[in-house]
Amino acid sequence: MAEQKHEPKIAAFLCRWCAYAGADLAGTNRVTYPPNMIPIRVPCSGRVEPSWVIEALREGADAVLIGGCHPGDCHYVSGNYKTRRRVALLQKVLEELGVEPARLKLTWVSASEGMRFAQVVRDYVEEVRSLGPYRGQFGAPQELHEVEENGGQVVREAVSHG
Amino acid sequence: MAKPRIAMYWTGGCGGCDVSPLEVGEAIVDVLSGVEIVFWPALMDAKRAHVEALPAGSIDAVLINGALRTEENMEMVRLLREKAKLIVAYGACAHLGGIIGLGNLHSAQSLVDTALGEDWQASAPVPGANGDAPPALTAGVVPLSDAITVDYVVPGCPPPAQLIGQFFRGLLEGYMPDVGHVFAEEKALCDQCPREKEDRPIERFVRPHEIEPDPDKCLLDQGVVCMGPVTRGGCEAACPKLGMPCTGCVGPTRKAGDLAGGMISALASLVRAGEEGEDVFAQEDEILDGLVDTVGTLYKYALAGTWKRGSGGGGK
Numbered sequence: 001m002a003e004q005k006h007e008p009k010i011a012a013f014l015c016r017w018c019a020y021a022g023a024d025l026a027g028t029n030r031v032t033y034p035p036n037m038i039p040i041r042v043p044c045s046g047r048v049e050p051s052w053v054i055e056a057l058r059e060g061a062d063a064v065l066i067g068g069c070h071p072g073d074c075h076y077v078s079g080n081y082k083t084r085r086r087v088a089l090l091q092k093v094l095e096e097l098g099v100e101p102a103r104l105k106l107t108w109v110s111a112s113e114g115m116r117f118a119q120v121v122r123d124y125v126e127e128v129r130s131l132g133p134y135r136g137q138f139g140a141p142q143e144l145h146e147v148e149e150n151g152g153q154v155v156r157e158a159v160s161h162g
Numbered sequence: 163m164a165k166p167r168i169a170m171y172w173t174g175g176c177g178g179c180d181v182s183p184l185e186v187g188e189a190i191v192d193v194l195s196g197v198e199i200v201f202w203p204a205l206m207d208a209k210r211a212h213v214e215a216l217p218a219g220s221i222d223a224v225l226i227n228g229a230l231r232t233e234e235n236m237e238m239v240r241l242l243r244e245k246a247k248l249i250v251a252y253g254a255c256a257h258l259g260g261i262i263g264l265g266n267l268h269s270a271q272s273l274v275d276t277a278l279g280e281d282w283q284a285s286a287p288v289p290g291a292n293g294d295a296p297p298a299l300t301a302g303v304v305p306l307s308d309a310i311t312v313d314y315v316v317p318g319c320p321p322p323a324q325l326i327g328q329f330f331r332g333l334l335e336g337y338m339p340d341v342g343h344v345f346a347e348e349k350a351l352c353d354q355c356p357r358e359k360e361d362r363p364i365e366r367f368v369r370p371h372e373i374e375p376d377p378d379k380c381l382l383d384q385g386v387v388c389m390g391p392v393t394r395g396g397c398e399a400a401c402p403k404l405g406m407p408c409t410g411c412v413g414p415t416r417k418a419g420d421l422a423g424g425m426i427s428a429l430a431s432l433v434r435a436g437e438e439g440e441d442v443f444a445q446e447d448e449i450l451d452g453l454v455d456t457v458g459t460l461y462k463y464a465l466a467g468t469w470k471r472g473s474g475g476g477g478k
């Protein structure tokens with residue numbers, strides 16, 4: 001099969017009050033951004049469970065974007081502060097696992113920042129593209145190449161992500 | 163009623179699970195006289211050929227401990243699945259990948275290189291192993307349920323006496339819960355822990371050896387990462403009672419879903435929020451940076467069950 005340009009897949013959890021509304025605004029203003037992002041509306045960025053981020057990466061996303069209200073603007077007062085602490089911890093775990101922490105990004109976008117939202121997505125898609133696909137490579141960084149080559153076939157055939 | 167015919171098999175484990183049934187104390191007499199043991203390599207001499215010769219479905223319950231690490235592990239558990247009416251994942255390794263699953267932080271090749279030296283050849287006999295070549299390692303460790311259908315789980319590292327007792331009582335009395343049951347509490351371990359929990363904000367993370375913990379207060383309140391809030395009860399808080407944090411061996415509650423994910427969410431809420439007016443994020447990061455060895459702490463038992471080596475999806 002010919003080597004195709006890798007199109008990153010980004011799962012995006014967007015707060016309905018801000019980032020999701022910002023995405024909507026980008027749409028009504030006909031501002032375009034790449035279709036690599038799969039938006040998932042959440043009531044507040046603080047609703048995003050760390051296990052969802054892990055699951056998204058495990059189930060085929062190359063990266064996860066979380067969009068919340070600017071600090072001080074969360075409708076539930078401090079949901080976005082909690083999210084930031086969760087993201088900081090998740091990135092620590094990713095780094096120790098040998099997965100690039102940049103595969104998880106937290107951004108603040110208000111409902112009026114349609115242009116900014118589009119720009120954030122454009123920039124992040126490029127950043128993730130440069131990281132390459134995520135195919136479950138983790139572990140000591142110097143060994144990653146080998147893992148990709150082995151592809152994990154032996155266990156793969158028996159794996160069911162029930 | 164005929165005695166239930168049982169088997170116990172070990173895959174990639176440490177042997178702890180094999181001796182753990184003795185934990186039940188004198189009740190072991192009832193257990194051993196109540197069952198017929200068909201196959202249990204740690205106890206008696208029986209070979210694979212014996213198992214192969216058995217009719218399909220002729221063993222009532224096969225308890226399997228250890229994670230799946232070699233091609234031979236894979237073949238044996240598939241064979242046992244065929245011969246068993248019920249398969250029990252026994253212990254954290256079979257349940258979640260366990261300590262053995264931490265091997266997934268390294269490639270199979272680098273593990274072999276480290277253990278046997280880089281000059282060693284895959285087909286060569288292992289030094290001191292009767293001239294036998296070892297079975298090939300699989301690319302990554304997986305828990306039992308990744309290879310075969312598992313009917314019950316007796317969790318723990320190794321399973322605590324209470325849970326072993328529950329399982330054998332059910333088996334001997336012919337009263338088993340619905341298939342899929344995990345022999346542990348639905349509620350988190352904190353519920354069984356006598357330590358007083360105040361949900362105090364964490365100002366600083368400490369490792370267990372760094373403090374002499376207050377004997378009556380919750381360890382998490384004292385800054386020690388205790389997995390109690392996300393781990394199933396069942397061990398009656400054996401570790402916290404002794405001043406050591408829970409490390410999650412019984413596995414996640416249904417609510418937590420995932421040990422590390424659930425714990426990250428708990429810790430993010432417990433860390434003292436930064437004070438307004440100063441750099442809030444920097445204050446919080448300083449506390450969060452004090453959490454070391456996050457993988458070894460949050461994924462001590464569930465790494466292999468959660469992060470599949472080389473099997474992530476990625477854009478097609």
Ligand code: SF4
Nearest residue numbers: 175176178179253254
């Ligand atoms: S679950 Fe614990 S006791 Fe059992 S084999 Fe694994 S490491 Fe050993």
Ligand code: SF4
Nearest residue numbers: 352355380381388390
């Ligand atoms: S010490 Fe651990 S198990 Fe006990 S209450 Fe605190 S967090 Fe829960």
Ligand code: FES
Nearest residue numbers: 015044069074075
């Ligand atoms: S309401 Fe938007 S981040 Fe909380």
